[in-house]
Amino acid sequence: MDRTAKTRNFLKIHPSDNVLVALGNLTAGAIIEEHENGITLKENIPAKHKFFISDMKAGDEVIMYGVLVGKLQSAVEKGQLMTTANTKHAAGAYGYRDAHYQWQAPDASKFTNRTFLGYKRSNGKFGTANYWLFIPTVFCENRNLDMIREALHNELGYAVSDKYTRYTRELLAAYQAGADISHLDLSPAATAKEKRYFKNIDGIKFLNHTGGCGGTRQDAETLSALLAAYADHPNVAGITVLSLGCQHLQTEMFLKDLKKRNPSFDKPLFVFEQQKAQSEEQLIVDAIRTTFKGLVEANKITREPAPLSELTVGVKCGGSDGFSGISANPAVGYSADLLVALGAKVLLAEFPELCGAEQQMIDRCVTKEAAEKFIHLMQTYDALANKVGSGFYMNPSPGNIKDGLITDAIKSTGAARKGGTSPVVDVLDYTEPATKAGLSLVCTPGNDVEATTGKAAAGATLILFTTGLGTPTGNPVAPTIKLSTNSTLAKRMGDIIDIDTGGIITGEKTIEQMGEEILEYCIKAASGEVIPKAVLLGQDDFIPWKRGVSL
Numbered sequence: 001m002d003r004t005a006k007t008r009n010f011l012k013i014h015p016s017d018n019v020l021v022a023l024g025n026l027t028a029g030a031i032i033e034e035h036e037n038g039i040t041l042k043e044n045i046p047a048k049h050k051f052f053i054s055d056m057k058a059g060d061e062v063i064m065y066g067v068l069v070g071k072l073q074s075a076v077e078k079g080q081l082m083t084t085a086n087t088k089h090a091a092g093a094y095g096y097r098d099a100h101y102q103w104q105a106p107d108a109s110k111f112t113n114r115t116f117l118g119y120k121r122s123n124g125k126f127g128t129a130n131y132w133l134f135i136p137t138v139f140c141e142n143r144n145l146d147m148i149r150e151a152l153h154n155e156l157g158y159a160v161s162d163k164y165t166r167y168t169r170e171l172l173a174a175y176q177a178g179a180d181i182s183h184l185d186l187s188p189a190a191t192a193k194e195k196r197y198f199k200n201i202d203g204i205k206f207l208n209h210t211g212g213c214g215g216t217r218q219d220a221e222t223l224s225a226l227l228a229a230y231a232d233h234p235n236v237a238g239i240t241v242l243s244l245g246c247q248h249l250q251t252e253m254f255l256k257d258l259k260k261r262n263p264s265f266d267k268p269l270f271v272f273e274q275q276k277a278q279s280e281e282q283l284i285v286d287a288i289r290t291t292f293k294g295l296v297e298a299n300k301i302t303r304e305p306a307p308l309s310e311l312t313v314g315v316k317c318g319g320s321d322g323f324s325g326i327s328a329n330p331a332v333g334y335s336a337d338l339l340v341a342l343g344a345k346v347l348l349a350e351f352p353e354l355c356g357a358e359q360q361m362i363d364r365c366v367t368k369e370a371a372e373k374f375i376h377l378m379q380t381y382d383a384l385a386n387k388v389g390s391g392f393y394m395n396p397s398p399g400n401i402k403d404g405l406i407t408d409a410i411k412s413t414g415a416a417r418k419g420g421t422s423p424v425v426d427v428l429d430y431t432e433p434a435t436k437a438g439l440s441l442v443c444t445p446g447n448d449v450e451a452t453t454g455k456a457a458a459g460a461t462l463i464l465f466t467t468g469l470g471t472p473t474g475n476p477v478a479p480t481i482k483l484s485t486n487s488t489l490a491k492r493m494g495d496i497i498d499i500d501t502g503g504i505i506t507g508e509k510t511i512e513q514m515g516e517e518i519l520e521y522c523i524k525a526a527s528g529e530v531i532p533k534a535v536l537l538g539q540d541d542f543i544p545w546k547r548g549v550s551l
Contacts (some may be wrong), residue, residue, distance in 0.1 A: 008025050009026060010034070019052055023418060026051075027041065053138075067359075067408065069413060072088055075088050075406070087407060088306050099362075103423055108338045117529070121234055123199050124441070127461055128528075129528070130238070132199055132205070133239045139209060140272065145206050163195060167186050198299040200300070202528070203535070205540055208542070209544055213248045222546065267543070309437065310344070311462065312345040312346075312458075313464060315464050317465070319468060320473045321400070321485055324405075324415065330418075332483065334511050336419060336420035350415065350496050351443040355408050356413050357415075360416065371427075371428055377429065419441075423438065427443075428440055428443065430547070432458065442454060445550035448473040450544075453475065460478045461479075461526070462478060463478045464481050465480050465482050467482060471533075472537070473541050475519060475541060479531075479534070481521065481534075485502070487505075
């Protein structure tokens with residue numbers, strides 16, 4: 001029987017790699033023809049996993065994406081599967097070396113005169129959405145926020161749970177009538193916009209959190225800067241703040257950070273302090289009534305054309321798989337390069353997922369100061385993790401590993417591709433705002449929600465979020481666009497996926513074609529012409545980073 005693979009069901013990412021990636025399930029005994037060097041597979045190779053192209057001994061370096069991603073713990077044979085048993089994380093040393101990085105920008109001419117319809121703020125920035133924001137300065141106010149959310153969302157048409165409330169009502173009615181409820185389906189309902197009273201208010205958002213008191217003063221200070229960043233965000237029209245009164249994060253600290261971030265801040269901002277209120281009921285009634293008046297005014301703001309240079313796009317991956325680094329991430333990376341070529345801002349974060357890609361990032365920094373700041377933040381972060389018995393090498397989750405991301409360096413070098421190839425114009429610590437056109441690195445954990453929370457704080461008005469396994473993560477103020485790395489996921493979890501990049505794996509589309517399609521979708525999402533699934537589902541995840549060990 002002819003067991004030679006007749007199609008290129010595998011991929012060599014970089015000429016110097018000594019492993020190949022299976023694009024589909026490969027069978028033991030199959031012969032893989034790669035550069036006239038036949039490889040007989042020693043075992044079944046699941047799709048997304050890697051196998052070795054030559055015999056190697058313990059201690060040998062494993063190269064993928066053209067860089068060191070691991071070292072062998074035992075000898076392996078040509079055609080053998082890479083596993084956590086035979087390969088452990090390893091990454092090359094890095095440092096500043098004044099590389100004089102040269103970048104060839106992609107042809108973005110078809111987008112040069114394009115615009116999106118955004119909300120212009122008084123400081124000249126454009127938002128892609130028009131949100132009203134509720135902020136608690138301390139976790140003690142979360143319950144009050146929950147009651148306000150239920151009241152406003154239900155009555156003004158923003159409640160995502162409406163359909164489930166209606167379904168429960170239908171179940172109860174059927175049960176009381178003695179009907180069989182085993183197959184009672186959810187009946188259709190009006191679309192979100194049809195139910196809304198304020199047509200130009202895209203959402204009322206609530207930043208419930210667990211901080212503000214009880215932790216360190218440094219935690220309160222970081223949280224204050226984070227909340228100020230969200231209040232100043234271009235997608236926010238106005239803010240209602242609820243405070244208890246005695247907490248570490250005093251209202252005065254928050255207002256000071258807000259003015260520090262934007263000295264000309266002039267959005268409507270209403271503050272209510274419970275310990276000065278007549279009663280809890282009065283606090284809630286006053287907050288609702290005052291906010292309602294604010295919503296009436298914010299609803300008068302309408303969209304107007306803005307150049308694509310006014311976009312700030314965060315790029316993120318989560319629930320990654322073995323295809324992330326060869327389909328969705330490079331496609332997003334091409335979109336990122338187009339955006340940079342058009343004068344927009346792009347934010348690449350998740351520092352634990354740049355482990356192994358550090359030298360590439362350093363070489364791309366336009367200044368020595370930026371490179372040294374990146375090195376300092378990376379080394380400080382990793383040292384903190386190692387101090388408690390962890391480290392960046394422990395980043396891959398069980399799901400990542402099961403789907404082919406065996407070491408952190410493999411995961412990271414693939415993750416870094418979503419930042420494209422443009423120069424790094426700035427390096428930002430957590431909560432620092434992006435002020436320069438081009439690609440900026442933002443210090444955040446790899447944790448999905450902590451990372452997206454940090455990107456929005458840096459100013460992301462849209463977030464491109466790639467996933468190979470599926471994740472329901474979103475953000476309260478930055479509409480989050482989900483991209484699947486493979487078509488199987490897009491079909492199975494179509495309710496959360498906006499864009500399927502699986503065509504890159506099958507060869508139906510190129511990275512460049514997919515990258516342009518992603519940018520087209522971004523323009524529509526920024527204009528309110530399409531609403532990303534994460535927004536429709538109310539996936540408003542918000543987790544402040546306490547600067548502890550979070551991978």
